[in-house]
Amino acid sequence: MTAPLHDTNAAETAAVDVAAGVPAKAIEGRSPWRIAWIRLKRDKVALTGGIVVLLLILVAIFAPVIVGLLGHPPNEFHEETIDPLFSTPKEAWGGISSDFLFGVEPGNGRDVFSRVVYGARVSLLVAFLAAVVAVVIGTVLGIVAGYFGGWIDAVVSRVMDLLLAFPQLLFIIALVSVVPNSLWGLSGSGVRMAVLIAVIGFFGWPYVGRIVRGQTLSLREREYVEAARSLGAGRLYILFRELLPNLVAPITVYATLMIPTNVLTEAALSFLGAGVKPPTASWGQMLSKAVSTYEADPMFMIIPGLAIFVTVLAFNLFGDGVRDALDPKGSR
């Protein structure tokens, strides 16, 4: 819309605008992402899931601040809150009070709130980075296998079959027990987390790879790919500029749905003692510890259990919403 040339003409210009009507209300091109965002905003369940996810991420990032304001350092013992005879919290409800928001840990009196907050860091970091690893490997190998076909496809596909048939949980437990204490310049819990990320990510890529490969197989025959070739596009250009944008939606959906699975895997491994090392807090580890005291202090089991539950549920609802929003066949 052009600005009026003279102020005196303003009224006249406005009148012309109303008469013409078109420039004032120009039809605006909406990118697929904007349409998806508009749809997502309308889906209340997914939006709630998304907000919870966002809050969890903020909690994980600002864990030290939150704990500083509302709790005690996660590894500080508060034996005065523990009954010396039964080594359970003195107070009812697992010692929940204004001082200890989620109660105290049986035996040593550590602040459960602080440990849940710090546990979110481990859970989310492992889940996110493992998903990133899986998506990167899966996308690259899937797209290459699908596009080039032939022996490349045969090799990649067989490797995927192999990995999908692999007893990954047992393998991870065995692997973690033989990993040295310091590796790749990391030590202690850092090593364990790096191993968890690498291994969960590595066993996750075939799922992404299969989806990407299948999509690529159908996309590479599209006429616009042929048209790009006819204009002299190179191999890499076709892979990453012509094919990849069409794969972003399924990959995004799969990644958001893979994160909760990774949260669960990480919790399970920690529960089994193959996760991060104590005293670093993690939800699975707290659950595992609560097993021996759950009759006397059920709250210590319920709270980390709820943390896992809420996280997984929120990610799943959000992921479903993203899938619906990105589905071009969905109603607008």
Add this chain to the structure above:
Amino acid sequence: MTTAPTAGGAPTSFLEVRDLRIHFPTDDGLVKSVDGLSFRLEKGRTLGIVGESGSGKSVTSLGIMGLHTVGQYGRRKARISGEIWLDGKELMSADPDEVRRLRGREMAMIFQDPLSAMHPYFTVGAQIVEAYRVHHDVDKKTARTRAVELLDRVGIPQPDRRVDDYPHQFSGGMRQRAMIAMALVNNPELLIADEPTTALDVTVQAQILDLIRDLQKEFGSAVIVITHDLGVVAELADDILVMYGGRCVERGPAEQVFHAPQHPYTWGLLGSMPRIDREQTERLIPVKGSPPSLINVPDGCAFNPRCPYADLPKGGITRTERPELRPVPDAGDGRPHLTACHLPQQDRTRIWNEEIAPKL
């Protein structure tokens, strides 16, 4: 001219195709989509390739562009042989990467369905910009100016605004114009239009054909128009090549092919085309039967099962021996007019003059 075996060496024509064969091995057998096709084309001229569906027209165009072998690794490849000379370079034996650099810059293609030939994810402008920047080392702004200029040239209204639209926001005709702009952005010397108007309605068809003709005049490119619509070639082409069953059955200057066609299949095509420039006498006469399977092309002349005159030549030669392309005697202005038919010349002239021409 071209039936002679290749003597090797660079030809003088801008584009020369010699004995092109493109076969696809499939589980059902070898599909001989193109089986020994030769032609030449000069700059500034237009060749129309006509034929029914499945006669090998599109396979030929993709073959010239070298697109049958791209991105195929260890897969069962198309078997291609022959020679394609473009501007003194032989493309068949050239390094694939070199051919890739020629695509877009020296030769470009307009596809049949403009909706599926544009990437749905990027704006029209972005796609033209990319096509330009593949071959020109310029910044995005310059390329964008060029894109707007071309969209304007192909008749998109408000090109500076429409350049940021997505393909789905364009109508079919506009998309085809944008497609043409994309193909022309690098000033290719050879433009292949593969059924450029099939997906469009008649009024838009006429506009697109005008556009292609104007642009050819302006840029002086060689154009190959592939179509099953004789009306389109009548509009555009200087020369016509009629394909049947993967081979050329008749080739010659457009006026010759329209006014003194030699091959019974060409007669059939002309007979099945509605004409408004003459009084309509009877119903349109379709070519009987259906196109041959390219896996199992009939022996002898591929057209013999559908040809009403197949029994005229002596000794059932039409069923045993494949006719070669032979020049038609005393054909017009010296440009060669060739046909592959066993019918003796006098019979052919008689049938055309007495039986076919009056009915058209």
